[in-house]
Amino acid sequence: MLKRGYKSNQRNAAHNCRVSVLVMFLTLMLMLVVLYVLLQTVGEEKYTKTMNDSEKLSLAHELPNPKQKWNTFDSFVQFHPTKEFRNGTDLIWQVPESSPKGVLFVAHGCSGRAINFWDQSPECPDCIGLPEERLFVLHALAQGFAVITISSARRCWTYGKEVLLVENIIEWWISKRKLENLPLMALGASSGGYFVSVLATTMKFSSIAIMIAEGMFHKMDIKRDYPPTLFVHMPKDFGRQQKIDEYVDILKDKEIDVGVVECVEFPLSPNTLSDRIPGIDQNLSGKLFEFFKEKGFVDQNGYMRRDGRVIKWKKALEEKKTVSLDKRLVPHIQEELNLAFAYHEMTSVHSDQIFKWFESHIN
Numbered sequence: 001m002l003k004r005g006y007k008s009n010q011r012n013a014a015h016n017c018r019v020s021v022l023v024m025f026l027t028l029m030l031m032l033v034v035l036y037v038l039l040q041t042v043g044e045e046k047y048t049k050t051m052n053d054s055e056k057l058s059l060a061h062e063l064p065n066p067k068q069k070w071n072t073f074d075s076f077v078q079f080h081p082t083k084e085f086r087n088g089t090d091l092i093w094q095v096p097e098s099s100p101k102g103v104l105f106v107a108h109g110c111s112g113r114a115i116n117f118w119d120q121s122p123e124c125p126d127c128i129g130l131p132e133e134r135l136f137v138l139h140a141l142a143q144g145f146a147v148i149t150i151s152s153a154r155r156c157w158t159y160g161k162e163v164l165l166v167e168n169i170i171e172w173w174i175s176k177r178k179l180e181n182l183p184l185m186a187l188g189a190s191s192g193g194y195f196v197s198v199l200a201t202t203m204k205f206s207s208i209a210i211m212i213a214e215g216m217f218h219k220m221d222i223k224r225d226y227p228p229t230l231f232v233h234m235p236k237d238f239g240r241q242q243k244i245d246e247y248v249d250i251l252k253d254k255e256i257d258v259g260v261v262e263c264v265e266f267p268l269s270p271n272t273l274s275d276r277i278p279g280i281d282q283n284l285s286g287k288l289f290e291f292f293k294e295k296g297f298v299d300q301n302g303y304m305r306r307d308g309r310v311i312k313w314k315k316a317l318e319e320k321k322t323v324s325l326d327k328r329l330v331p332h333i334q335e336e337l338n339l340a341f342a343y344h345e346m347t348s349v350h351s352d353q354i355f356k357w358f359e360s361h362i363n
């Protein structure tokens with residue numbers, strides 16, 4: 001009896017124990033869910049607040065479909081860059097013919113180079129002109145900004161000596177071109193965004209824009225004279241968006257003007273690639289679009305199902321054989337696919353808002 005009772009008690013105890021573990025587990029899960037929902041709500045409130053605060057900009061979602069075509073700026077400006085070599089790296093720049101209103105330094109992301117921002121030309125035979133980079137620079141030139149691009153020493157930017165080196169190069173170039181009296185601005189994408197956020201602690205910018213990056217604000221001592229900062233980001237990258245929300249508050253606590261521009265996904269159309277990429281005609285663009293649909297890379301409504309970097313579209317296209325593609329255009333197409341998916345890519349879609357930001361902070 002005793003034995004059995006003991007046994008059954010033991011079994012009960014084990015059972016109870018299992019039940020209480022289960023209950024504890026469920027409670028914990030419930031708490032996590034509640035916490036998550038709470039955080040989400042707080043995040044949303046913060047975000048709405050952020051958007052409401054910046055009154056200089058209309059932060060309403062624009063139609064996400066890119067309206068600029070690769071040749072939109074043809075009647076305003078042409079590429080005539082100058083390429084130079086200094087301190088072990090290359091800089092490529094162009095100053096608008098009639099009185100420039102500012103100097104804009106643009107920093108690429110990892111694996112980027114200065115040559116990505118400019119079309120191939122006699123002045124720059126090895127330039128590549130990626131669709132978003134080139135459109136952004138054309139827009140800047142058309143708006144009257146002198147543009148300077150510099151290549152990072154390594155694959156990505158580093159935040160030690162390279163900061164001083166780039167500062168030296170920019171200052172040397174500005175004094176050589178006699179542009180000292182113009183306001184200085186910077187835009188950096190991804191690794192370039194972190195870099196610009198650090199560069200702004202030593203160089204005097206009238207404002208900066210940090211694209212698809214949250215910046216290094218957790219590692220820097222932000223002074224009150226830190227420049228007005230615009231975050232241009234893709235909220236699909238949720239982790240980054242949360243960090244940006246956090247850093248927006250850090251900057252606001254120091255009374256630094258902050259703005260946020262969101263870039264969201266957009267559907268591809270048969271003409272998207274020919275609209276955005278010089279060297280792709282409507283015929284090829286339409287064929288590629290049909291091919292992406294056929295392969296399921298793009299859904300019924302034209303939206304990318306996954307990031308362009310993840311899908312094996314190049315291999316699939318090689319196997320298909322009926323669409324022939326100049327290999328040099330692969331990075332250009334890849335960039336537009338990533339952009340349409342809107343997780344992490346350089347973008348010129350919101351250039352209007354970026355230049356409004358720069359202009360509204362020229363004293």
Ligand SMILES: *[C@@H]1O[C@H](CO)[C@@H](O)[C@H](O)[C@H]1NC(C)=O
Binds near residue numbers: 052053
């Ligand atoms: C947004 O800002 C405006 C102007 O400062 C203010 O009048 C309005 O109440 C704010 N809206 C919200 C929802 O906070």
Ligand SMILES: *[C@@H]1O[C@H](CO)[C@@H](O)[C@H](O)[C@H]1NC(C)=O
Binds near residue numbers: 086087164165168
């Ligand atoms: C960059 O190059 C210039 C000219 O060659 C040189 O005077 C300067 O010291 C270099 N700066 C750095 C940081 O290496």
Ligand SMILES: *[C@@H]1O[C@H](CO)[C@@H](O)[C@H](O)[C@H]1NC(C)=O
Binds near residue numbers: 283284
């Ligand atoms: C696309 O080009 C091919 C070959 O140049 C041609 O045969 C075909 O008719 C064109 N298609 C369209 C839709 O223009």
